[in-house]
Amino acid sequence: MSTRRSATVLLLAAASAAAIWSGYVRPMQRLQAAEAASRERTQLEQHIRTEDIAFWMKRASEDPQSAEDRAMAAGLLLQRAREGGGLDDYRAAEALAREALALRGERNGKAGLVLASALLAQHLFPEALATATDLVKASPEATAYRSLLAELLVEMGRYDEAGAQFDSLAAVRRSLSVAPRYARYLEFRGENDRARRVLIEARGEALAQGNLPREQVAWFALRVADIHLRNGRLDVAERVLEEGLRDAPDDGRLWALMARLHAARGDWERTLEAVDRVGDSMDIVTRSLAGDAWAALGDSARAREAWHATEQQALANPEPFNRQWTMFHLERGMDLNATRALLEQEIHVRTDVFGWAQLAWARLQTGDVPGAQDAIARAMATGTQDGWLFYVAGLVAEGAGDDVTARRWFERALGVNPHFHHRYADDARGRLARD
Amino acid sequence: MSLSLSSLRRRVTPRALGASVALALAATTTAVLASDHQDTPEVELSPRMDINDVYAFPGSSADRMVLVMTTSSPITPAQGATAGFDTNLLYQLKVDNTGDGVEDRVLQFTFTGSGPSQQVTMRGPVAPNQTGQMTTVVTSGPTVTGATNTNLGSATGVQLFAGLRDDPFFLDLEQFFRIIPDRKPATGPLSQLPDTPSASGWRPVGQAVDFLRGLNTLAFVVELPASQLTGTGTGKIGVWGTISR
Structure with missing residues (x-):
């Protein structure tokens, strides 16, 4: 090799190395540094919160009449529960808020707000609604109380009343305490x-x-990614999730949604990788999704293991209105009569869109087609535009022998979101292809 | 020198949601006569803008005096490690030395940096560029600059401490709420709140609990020659504090 040629090769190698450095290595380093900084900040926030909980609890023990100290500790426990999904923290927050309210019923909205939120998180909707209603009665001008009340009305399926509350919050609908709740209401209304x-x-x-706090920033990323995912914009959802994970690299909720996103694409390896990152906040949907992923990869033993773990988790922490649990049964055709009986019972209390939709499916699977038609009609009366909802409507129509209507619903399901469910979207396509 | 005690705790609460003007530090404020912590929902939502108290008392010698303004309480011990002043706010102590309720001297405090490693700059005492609710950062007069959480200046001139301190306010808050169940307004929806006190006096010694115990505040403490505040005025001063965006 001549000297000139050697020099050219060296120059090209150096240029390539520089290009790789500036185009890949340096951005990766920046990304890793940003993740490390976010992780450090999150850990600091968690450390401060843990110390603060101990601080306010100690003060509460020093003053048996102090409602304020108990309300402060309860609020922090609620925050920690939201971040980690810990049922114990929700229960502790609820207990402390009750203590605080017993000590001082008036001018104690902080404790009332924590109590209603902790009850909501545990699906104790009627009492949460009653608590929020009391808060609004006591302080009708407080945005936070009315916003929470509106959220609970949405959860209970009382959409007209929720709409009235949101109308009264028109001036502050863009505030952070109102906007996410209003967005959820708009979705139920089909907007x-x-x-x-x-x-x-x-x-x-x-x-x-x-x-x-990083936990709240991550939560906003979660909500935005979720709505993109449920409307079939998988690439945008993934980008938002990646942004969220840069802010909160270990946020289990973001990883759980990432698992659903990969499942929607049928990328089972990456689904399992994401599930592995979820950590302690693993919910029923995510755990059962892991089983579906193993099944799709042909490992039926690990699939059964994951589904069994799902059942164990649900049985260890029974809670009312557990739609993830009833859905788990409906998807697998398990315990159908008991599942239907539970849904029949709960729909008297909580008349929401997805409660009616699950009941429709349960009735269909237990052979009650007229009952299923009635339930799905109620589910769709609000105007919600949701792929899974339309899919169930298609199944019910098919069960009633109305194939034309069924086709229309399957097409609409896929129109709203071609990836509305990692299994049923393909099933809808298959049913449409049969004709 | 005597102090006009009635004005020790007068304060102006800024309009918390006003536009932030980081460079000019022009401020629009709404006057509210009030005292102590978390007086309004606005400052509850923006604790860095919450003035807790303003104090004035004689200094380390007869010709010196101390002015103090506390903000941002309650800060727990764990939060103290990262607590810092807001770099987008203009903190001011204002002094009236002619008895007309208009500031003749101001001490202005601004910050750079974040958390416990901030730098403070105190300008004044000096005549303000503008009196009342709108003002700007003064460009003339003495300044003291340095790190927060340290003593700055000189013992014979102007001395400044800006940083974390135990909140000196003292209140049995729980009993306060039993004596006055709600500080409700005279009109509007909140005026309909029940009025049912469950106590008529403070808890006795041994049972009463200071709610502020163990809680910290971000404080400005300035000791300086009294003559720098009284100037050629009446010899009496009124002092109040403001925080502005």
Whole structure:
């Protein structure tokens, strides 16, 4: 090799190395540094919160009459529960808030708000609604109380009343305590695009504030990614999730949604990788999804193991209105009569869209087609545009022998979201292809 | 020198949601006469803007005096490790030395950096560029600059401490709420709240509990020659604090 040629090769090698350095290695280093900084900040926030819980609890023990100390500790326990999904923290927050309210019923909205939120998180909807109603009666001008009441009305399926509450919050609908709840309401009303815009704007505001806890910043990313995913924009959802994970690299909720996203694409290896990152906040959907992933990869033993773990988790922490649990049974055709009986019982209390939709499916699977038709009609009366909802409507129509209507619903399901479910989207396509 | 005690705790609460003007530090404020912590929902939501108390008392010698303003309480011990002043806010102590309720001297505090390693700059005492609710950062007069959480300046001139301190306010808050169940307004929906006190006096010694115990605040403590505040005025001063965006 000549000297000139050697020099050229060396120059090319150096240029390539520089290009790789500036185009790949340096951005990766920056990314890793940003993740490390986010992780450090999250750990610091968690450490401060743990210390603060101990601080306020100690003060509460020093003053048996102090409602304020108990309310402060309860609020922090609620925050920690939201981040880690810990049922014990929700229960502790609830107990402390009750103590605080017993000590001082008036001018104690902080404890009332924590109590209602902790009850909501545990699906104790009627009492949560009653608590929020009391809060609004005591302080009708407080945005946070009315916003929580509106959320509970949505959860209970009382959409007209929720709408009235949101109308009264029109001036502050863009605030961070109202916007995500309003977006959820808009989705039930079938205004998915508007809901998405509201959420995107709220996330922008949350990011701009700069001083929100990482857990809350991550939550806004979760909501925005979720609405993209449920409307079939998988690439956008993935980008938002990746952004969220840069802020909160270990947030289990973001990883759980990432698992669903990969499952929607049929990428089972990456589904399992994401499930592995979920950690302690693993919910029933995610755990059972792991089973579906193993099954799709042909490992039936590990699939059964994951599904068994799902059952054990649900049985260890029984809670009312556990739609993930009833869905788990309906998807697998398990314990159908008992599942239907539970849904029949709960729909008297909580008349929401997805409660009616699950009941429709349960009735269909137990041979009650007229009952299923009635339930799905009620589920769709609100105007919700959801792929799975339309899919169930298609199944019910098919069960009633109305194949034309069934086709229409399957097409609409896939129109709203071609990836509405990692299994049933393909099933809908298959049913359409049969004709 | 005597102090006009009635004005020791007068304060102006800024309009918390006003536009932030980081460079000019022009401020629009709404006057509210009030005292102590978390007086309004606005400052509850923006604790860095919450003035807790303003104090004025004689200094280490007869010709010196101390002005103090506390903000941002309650800060728990764990939060103290990262607590810092807001770099987008203008903190001011204002002094009226002619008895007309208008500031003749101001001490202005601004910050750079974050957390416990911030730098403070105190400008004044000096005549303000503008009196009332709108003002800007003064460009003339003495300044003291340095790290927060340290003593700055000189013992014979102007001395400044800006940083974390135990909140000196003292209140049995729980009993306060039993004596006055709600500080409700005279009109509007909140005026309908029940009025049912369950106590008529403070808890006795041994049972009463200071709610502020163990809680910290971000404080400005300035000791300086009294003449720098009284100037050629009446010899009496009124002092109040403001925080502005």
